[in-house]
Amino acid sequence: MKMGFICPEAKSPLAKHQFISALRCIARGLPLHSAHMDKDSVAEVLKEIGVFLELKGENPFKTRAYVNGARILEGLTESLDTLIEEERLGDIKGIGAALVEKITELVETGELEYYKELKASIPPGLIEMLDITGMGPKKVKAVHEKLGIKTVKQLESACKKGKVAELDGFGKKSEEKILEGIEFKRKHASHHHRHKALLAAEPILMDLRSHPDVIRCDIAGSLRRSKEVNGDIDFLVSAKKSEDIIEAFTQREGTLSVLAAGNTKASVLLEGGIQADLRVVDDSEFASALAYFTGSKEHNIVMRSRAISRGLRLNEYGLFKSKEETRDPKLRLNCKTEEDIFKALDLAYVPPELREDRGEFEAAEQNKIPKLIEWTDLKGSLHNHSDWSDGQDSLEEIAEQMSGIDCAYWAITDHSKASFQT
């Protein structure tokens, strides 16, 4: 659907929502002005406010409160309208008076004055700058305020002119890095489809597995959580000594450049612009490290809080029987696998796919984690393209695959020659 053509200004979630909402009204034959926001649209606005506040240099905890609120809304099972109507929104932990007011305004009017003002006060280019590696909120704020820079282009030319190096906290090196970051952003996608990431990851995983020093080894991060889009690829390895593993990882062919290589971790850029990170840990730390690096961040936060409320402490090195920061092996609970960690926190095992703090903790407490669909559950497939049109594999290869996974039925659905997509 070419929405941009019909609704050219639909750039903010708010405007986009209003547009879609209007479409729905038309479809149902309802009057247009019942602008009604659902929880996800409201969440988008709150998240955006979070970014804005960050750029303003607001209290980071305040920023977090908004992002937090957004996440809570997304995970809501109950209808937002009901909650507002019955004035129970504020009962939810993490949503206080201020958020109740703002959410209510959004749902009831489809707008939020506070958001509008905030948005108007921040040039969109600043958000874009946050995507440049090395440019965090503080630095974006600095170049904006001190040099009046509003776009990435302006930032680029300011760096070339040496203006940026004059600023406090910046130097020649900073300018170079920023320019590199801009260049990189133009050349490479920031995110990659799962199948591409997997394609890149599998041979590396094979190599790591077959390395003599490697004890245990796994993919972590969003790829392990089976997210459809991945920012990078994370590998975790346990071993007695790391040097040779790091060496092998960074010296693989197909590696464009080595971003960092130290004692316990390395980072490389693969062909196609995908970044791959490797961590090497002691085998006794493998479980906690795997849990930690698998994430998500939101999930980890709740895991740590759970540990704390049980007089424990959870970090990438283990689960410790202590209220203080520690890495003392004597205080460490022996968790050989992730299952052990969940068990120690009174939780059923949560598969990586569900680790998003979207309700998995409630389910795991009651031992009600759903069984996830697996390949073997697939009964048939009615949409397959071969390389005759725009698919990847030949008919023979598809046939072999399909008989291999025991489908009751399947079909080839190639495009006709007349409708080839280019």
Add this chain to the structure above:
DNA sequence: CAAGGTGA
């Protein structure tokens, strides 16, 4: 070297 910022 410490401090600040950033990314992981």
Add this chain to the structure above:
DNA sequence: GCCTGTGT
């Protein structure tokens, strides 16, 4: 921003 403990 939110939440909790403390003191009034």
Add this chain to the structure above:
DNA sequence: ACACAGGCCGTCACCTTG
């Protein structure tokens, strides 16, 4: 009941600046 203060998840590696 209300006002107010203080904490809020975690740790490291790394870089740049001063």
